[in-house]
Amino acid sequence: MDTHPASSADGARVVRRAVSLLREVSAARGNGATLKVLADSAGLPQPTAHRLLKVLQDEGLLERDAASRAYRLGSLLYEFGLAAVPRVDARRLCAGTLERITRAVGDTTYLNSRSGNDALCLDRREGSFEIHALPIEIGNRRPLGVGAGALAVLASLPSAEADAVIEANAKRYRRHGLTAERIRIYVEAARARGFAITSGRIVARYRGVAIAVGNGIGGVPASLSVVAVAERLDPRRIEQVARILIREEKSLREMLSIAPDSHNESPVP
Amino acid sequence: MDTHPASSADGARVVRRAVSLLREVSAARGNGATLKVLADSAGLPQPTAHRLLKVLQDEGLLERDAASRAYRLGSLLYEFGLAAVPRVDARRLCAGTLERITRAVGDTTYLNSRSGNDALCLDRREGSFEIHALPIEIGNRRPLGVGAGALAVLASLPSAEADAVIEANAKRYRRHGLTAERIRIYVEAARARGFAITSGRIVARYRGVAIAVGNGIGGVPASLSVVAVAERLDPRRIEQVARILIREEKSLREMLSIAPDSHNESPVP
DNA sequence: CCTGGAATTCCACAATGTGAAATTCAATGT
DNA sequence: ACATTGAATTTCACATTGTGGAATTCCAGG
Incomplete structure (x- = not known):
């Protein structure tokens, strides 16, 4: 049929x-x-x-x-x-950036990337301030849009694609107490603002600030994010953190545009 | 039927x-x-x-x-x-050991483990002497018994099990110009000697010395090995290297028997 | 232009995987 | 101790799904 x-x-x-x-x-x-x-x-x-x-x-x-x-x-x-070494190793390329952000803000920093309809935590640096009940581990996934890092990645996608993702994830958002509609609003807000923040309601007690990486790392959409207990991230501090993220994203983007893909076989004799 | x-x-x-x-x-x-x-x-x-x-x-x-x-x-x-962090992280546990061996011998060092009928290269440290045409990469597999590190692992298995593996791998040995019979001989030799060496014919031009790790890492059979161009490993030097491997294996084994498994969830409130 | 080896597509056939229903197991409340 | 509930597991009759021989297309080398 x-x-x-x-x-x-x-x-x-x-x-x-x-x-x-x-x-x-x-x-x-x-x-x-x-x-x-x-x-x-x-x-x-x-x-x-x-x-x-x-x-x-x-x-x-x-x-x-x-x-x-x-x-x-x-x-x-x-x-x-x-054995599955990625052709362009985002983790390594961003190691320095992550390090620097963590030192600058003192809270835990994440590198996220897109994987299908999920956001994937690729790497993380623990900040000195962190209460050691870290919500997200390296390798963890959640639906694109849930959490600051994941939201920044989603918002960086072309509208049509972002919509498709939101559509596909609609059911899954429920489990996090969210709806597709709400996510769409967040995405709009993030786009307008230039970076993403979360209310602290998604992962209770925590709040995050995130920025998308240029147009991705090796073609894969990605983001840098900072997460802290809600109290530590009042509006004033969010601004500070955002400024740092913006700066670091810029220099990372420049670095990526120069850096040749991390070839393993160098033609050097 | x-x-x-x-x-x-x-x-x-x-x-x-x-x-x-x-x-x-x-x-x-x-x-x-x-x-x-x-x-x-x-x-x-x-x-x-x-x-x-x-x-x-x-x-x-x-x-x-x-x-x-x-x-x-x-x-x-x-x-x-x-996301698949192993309950006991062999790579991390052996990092120091590998480092030390590499510094001591100057050639490339490998950590291998058993995975089914294969030997798996878990980690590697490049020696200062190495010609940069390294034969084995992290994550690579080959049939247990092929190459020094893989041979040491095979030889460390209980006889019955080793035989079963050899049997199962029989066809695959062909592709490396070997036979089950020959492997059995090598295994015997390695057992008698206490460590494994390769003739330099399996991976042409290279020769290796390897020792099995106690009774494995977290229950998984494993080995430490040193590989160098054949000329650098004359009988005298093989003895030297073997002595270092024996010493390091011993201290690693002791360390493993004390070290609690790397629990992630500590029951602390 | 041919030729041989690899990759890909077809398709008639049945073995393989399916899932509703029944059964066992384990935890929790009374 | 004994229901009670919800999850895990097993069973089994059925047809959908996956199979692989044969035919076709695609390339690279001669």
């Missing part, structure tokens, strides 16, 4: 489903995600999810906590990650 | 196949592997492999070099890798 299934949907449903489970597991914070949660966040019937998760576990892509029954990413994925 | 195919082979063939393709891609050196190669090293008919690879690429687990048509690990795997 419906002629247009989706995109290149040839013989591969299971694989797609399996990968989407991996994504869900990877999106789960802290101690992993339970079958139930994974099943319906991936939109799969429970038994199906169960079967697939079992295989993934058996293959080493996932591990399972004996006590909580929760799934987490497995060691094989870690190993693949070692 | 045969009633029970293999192990827990419930509804999952495709996923298993897909994963084994990922493994093959990850095993491929340098600039990736071509469809043909992947298809038959994974034991799949070409069209099937093609179809699966296409999906994996589409999902971001693989990338494809436009020119050479070769597949390589994709950015999503890198991202998963960031």
